[in-house]
Amino acid sequence: MSPTLPSAQPCPRPRSVLTDLQSVHQHMGYCPQFDAITDLLTAREHLEFYSRLRGIPEEETPRLGLGPHADRPAGKYSGGNKRKLSTAIAxxxxxPVVFLDEPTTGMDPRARRFLWDCILSVIREGRSVVLTSHSMEECEALCTRMAIMVNGRFRCLGSVQHLKNRLTPFLEDDSYQESAV
Structure with a gap:
C-alpha cells in the first residue's frame, strides 16, 4: 500500500517569524510527541475537523493507511495508529514545513516503515521536515542533516556521516562508556 498524500503547494511568499508569526503558523504542520486527538472522534472526523479549520477540501486530506480504522473511535486505536493519525493531521x-516530534513512537516495524515512506514522499515533494527522534536508525533513514541536542542545546550539526565520524571515537572509548554509566 502506498501512502496517499496531496501534492505539495509552494508557500506564496517567504514569511518572517518576527513580523508575520500567524502566517508562519498557517503554513506549517506539527505533530506533537503526545497525540492531541480526541478519543470519541474517528480518524475521518479528526481529518474533516482539522481540514475545515484550515480551509482544506476533504479530498486533499492524507489518509496514511488508516483505511480500515477510519470510522472507529480514536480511543480504540493502537499507539501506532494514533501516531499515524497525528501525523496525517500535521x-x-x-x-511547506512540517515538524514531527517522535512520529514513530509505539509503532511496530511494519507501521514504522510505512510512515517513513510517507515522510520520504513529503521530502521528495520539496517540503521541509524537522524531525525529533531518539532513533539513529530513523534519523539515518529520513534525514540529510542532523543536530544533536544535550540539555536543550545544540552540540553537533552536520550530515549523518559527519556526525557518525565525529562521535564514533566517543562510542568506542571504554573509559567514556564507563563514566556514562
Missing part, C-alpha cells in the same frame, strides 16, 4: 494542506 500533513493537512501540504504545509
Amino acid at each position: 500533513l493537512l494542506g501540504s504545509p
